[in-house]
Amino acid sequence: MPYLDRSPLLKCLRGMVCLLILVVTAKIVTIYVDYFPPNFSADFLIGRKPEFYGSYQWAFYTHILTGPITLIFGMLLLSDRFRIRFRRWHSRIGKVQVTLILLLLVPSGFWMAFYAQSDLTVKLGFATLSIVTGLSAALGWWFAVHRNFPLHRLWMQRCYVLLCSAVVTRVVGGALLTSGVESEWTNALPAWINWIIPLAIFEIISRSAMSQSALPRPNEPPPVAEAFRYVKSNESGV
Numbered sequence: 322m323p324y325l326d327r328s329p330l331l332k333c334l335r336g337m338v339c340l341l342i343l344v345v346t347a348k349i350v351t352i353y354v355d356y357f358p359p360n361f362s363a364d365f366l367i368g369r370k371p372e373f374y375g376s377y378q379w380a381f382y383t384h385i386l387t388g389p390i391t392l393i394f395g396m397l398l399l400s401d402r403f404r405i406r407f408r409r410w411h412s413r414i415g416k417v418q419v420t421l422i423l424l425l426l427v428p429s430g431f432w433m434a435f436y437a438q439s440d441l442t443v444k445l446g447f448a449t450l451s452i453v454t455g456l457s458a459a460l461g462w463w464f465a466v467h468r469n470f471p472l473h474r475l476w477m478q479r480c481y482v483l484l485c486s487a488v489v490t491r492v493v494g495g496a497l498l499t500s501g502v503e504s505e506w507t508n509a510l511p512a513w514i515n516w517i518i519p520l521a522i523f524e525i526i527s528r529s530a531m532s533q534s535a536l537p538r539p540n541e542p543p544p545v546a547e548a549f550r551y552v553k554s555n556e557s558g559v
């Protein structure tokens with residue numbers, strides 16, 4: 322995204338988003354005191370005791386341990402500065418990231434989706450999110466292996482936007498709670514809109530950046546074909 326990458330406004334916005342992700346991730350992790358050992362009177366675990374000691378605990382612990390790591394790794398991997406300075410580390414951490422997402426985070430999220438204490442719409446929302454996240458990570462990895470780096474980058478950016486649904490859920494959930502508009506339907510919304518809306522915004526921004534990068538820059542000579550046509554038209558006086 323050549324134009325957008327250089328804009329100071331976008332740099333500032335990106336810094337703020339990174340800070341928000343870090344703060345929310347730290348906040349998520351502080352709640353873990355209620356999970357080690359499980360405290361069944363803590364918010365998320367209320368009413369989950371019957372299923373917890375079955376397969377759920379394995380999915381749950383796998384999920385909550387890998388989730389924050391993938392958010393931090395993702396931030397590092399998407400940084401151009403980090404990639405350029407530490408090319409080898411980008412590749413090593415990238416392999417760990419794809420393994421964590423495909424083998425641990427996504428399967429555990431998919432499993433937990435069907436235990437969500439809500440209706441089928443919510444369960445399907447979480448399940449779809451895990452499938453789409455897994456697909457993005459797999460495609461990002463596939464394009465890296467085949468050295469198609471623009472598409473590798475695009476799919477990994479998509480994957481990170483989807484991982485950030487965990488952050489969006491907490492931010493939106495907190496906002497709804499404090500504004501007092503929480504209800505039956507607002508409880509069902511996060512499972513869908515907290516990843517569809519950020520993904521749609523990302524698609525709009527990346528498409529507009531791609532179309533802008535196809536235009537010649539203000540101080541850049543026009544592409545050869547354009548320049549040739551320009552000279553010809555001047556010669557013929559058109």
Ligand code: HEM
Pocket residue numbers: 346349352365384385387388389391392426427430431433434435436437438447448450451452454483484485486487
């Ligand atoms: C994008 C893939 C992800 C999917 C499909 C997913 C799915 C889920 C599901 C289904 C639940 C249980 C929800 C319920 O029963 O109401 C859950 C809980 C949880 N997820 Fe994820 N998740 C994903 C990413 C993440 C990430 C990146 C983090 C990083 C912080 C994370 C952290 C957690 C935590 C800590 C919980 C336990 C509930 C809590 O303490 O708020 N998840 N996730």
